[in-house]
Amino acid sequence: MAAPPGRAAAPGLSAPLRLVPTLRSPPPSARPAARAAAPGIIGGVGRSEGERGVNEQGGTEALLAQAVQDVVAAQPKRLDRALDGGASLLAASAERWPAVSRAVLGHAEQAVGRAWTVGWRPADLVRVVRRSLGPVHLALAVDLIAAEGRRHGAATLDRRWQEQLRELAVEVWWGPDEAYLGEFAARHRLDRFALATAVLELFRAWAVLPPITPVGPAPGATPARPVGPVEGEPRMLSRIRALLAKAESTEYPEEAEALTAKAQQLMAQHSIDEALLAVGRPTAATPAALRIGVDNPYESPKTMLLDAVAGANRCRVVWAKEFGFCTIVGFDGDLDGVELLYTSLLVQATSAMHRAGSRQHLDGASRTKAFRQSFLVAYAARIRERLAAATEEATRATEDSRLLPALAAREAAVDRTITRMFPKLTAQRVRVSDGEGWTAGRAAADRADLHGRKGAIRR
Structure with a gap:
């Protein structure tokens, strides 16, 4: 996808979104038939109350x-x-x-x-x-x-x-x-x-809802993983949640930048720690999946933002557009962090988009929709760069020869799970048509810079 005139496309901007094939509702003849009324089913004379x-x-x-x-x-x-x-x-x-x-x-x-x-x-x-x-x-x-x-x-x-x-x-x-x-x-x-x-x-x-790919056991089925939180996870998630809540509420971009950076660093370090711990476990952990709702308006750039967050945390995203959700596949701790960070960044992006106001053409016709679409696409592209850099920095800072093979093994496991769950995928590219929206979106993402100060993570 080409960037607006005078702008270079951001790395990863043209990466296609992964889609599940359109899921159609079954015809009436294929649906389970409702039970027909039995003759004489209503009580008659001579029967007890x-x-x-x-x-x-x-x-x-x-x-x-x-x-x-x-x-x-x-x-x-x-x-x-x-x-x-x-x-x-x-x-x-x-x-x-x-x-x-x-x-x-x-x-x-x-x-x-x-x-x-x-x-x-x-x-x-x-x-x-x-x-x-x-x-x-x-x-x-x-x-x-x-x-x-x-x-x-x-x-x-x-x-x-x-x-x-x-x-x-x-x-x-x-x-x-x-x-x-x-x-x-x-x-x-x-x-x-x-x-x-x-x-x-x-x-x-x-x-009329059709069958969809399960992301976990149904009630009564034997769970594939513990029903309770993983040991140590609640404290990590509560720290991330607290950081992101502060980032959403502050009026100062620099403070939001530092808080969001700390959250991503904490997520990246937790993922690294989990990968290294898994090396010594007799039974390897397996990828899991969850669904996150993605609704209109601007569902395509919102999905791009989710894909950016997921990719930086070694997860993958598949979008079921007809039903308004994405399936994220990854390891449990990574999935929880992705959900928290995406929700926070979406709040920040939406707030920044509304602060940017509406736009009109010279003839007075509204171009707000095109402006906001371009704004969010650029925001997602820039966030992708920043998150990837933060993850790479955390990875380089870990001096353990087992780390890179462990991370590669986990990424391969996620890819295999995606292929098994969604054997047929199509791709979609997102267009941008408003150069001002593109510029404003990247600027907003820069204000949500994820390069936090060193030493932000306390063990």
Whole structure:
């Protein structure tokens, strides 16, 4: 990719982003069929109250399953009709509403559980909802994940899964299951029809999700690595997090520069220490993976920034554009640092971009979008240079003949894992068209210079 006129392309700027092939939703015929209503499932004359209650609940479950099936199978032009019809049936009777509530939570166990088995994780399901639906659906999604989670003990979940649940504030806050929809409706000031419509829209969004490459064990599966943090890791991460929080909050570029530099140096040194420790271990560690959301606007340069951070920390990135996330592959300690540093640099870049203001052409037409796209691309390119230099400096400072072979072995392991997880990748290049944005972006990245003073790391 060529740089703007009068500017040389930054090293690594034209490196292509690695993409997963576009993942398409399966056709309706390939999706699991919802359970059809059984004849005579609603209670009849002469049956006990208990029998009628069981059969009425079964009828409600079948009604919900049919409504979900109709909505999932509906073509776009007929979707509104399917939603209205299904929601009307579910919301028609106040007496049946508690049974509908139990049926919704029961169906959630199936829908969410199915998503876990085909590679999705809690943050992924919530991200899908946030990108395509509204706040009510988002609150529903978190609750239905909580309802499904009652089947799993904490010991059956890996560390990052537990972290996602904490970050999403997943909890069962309602009373008995038959009261859930009523309590939810009261919280969000919804009538039965509006809430039933939101439920069907949410189940539809999840039902059409295709299988994706797993990045860790599903609940109940044997974790491939310890479910708790690696020994010594929490202290390292807390130090990095504290440094980056200060870098984000300060109004002084020089202070942000020094703090971010310390964070990257700490990450690089930790990676080196881990590589050397692994040399003497009888069983070699294996690469892991995690997903990080990358949303519009300017998702391409944001992905470039993530790739820059990952590359400097010996990780690799694959972008699934359709679903708004990147998969990062690397060793556990490196992955944690990448996530923290990327989040911080994105905050700093976005703040600098907004401080730079908007731009117009001579005729008054806005060129803000092109300016900001070029700004973030240049920022990512310059950060790539700075991070790579900081990592190289930390590597040179370590006088141990085992280090370079150990690092090479870890990089080869990451490459093999990428090839196994994503055998078919395509590449994409990012264009820049605004020279002023390019210049401003590089200047902002220079103000986030990562060449910290020597001795910043204390062991």
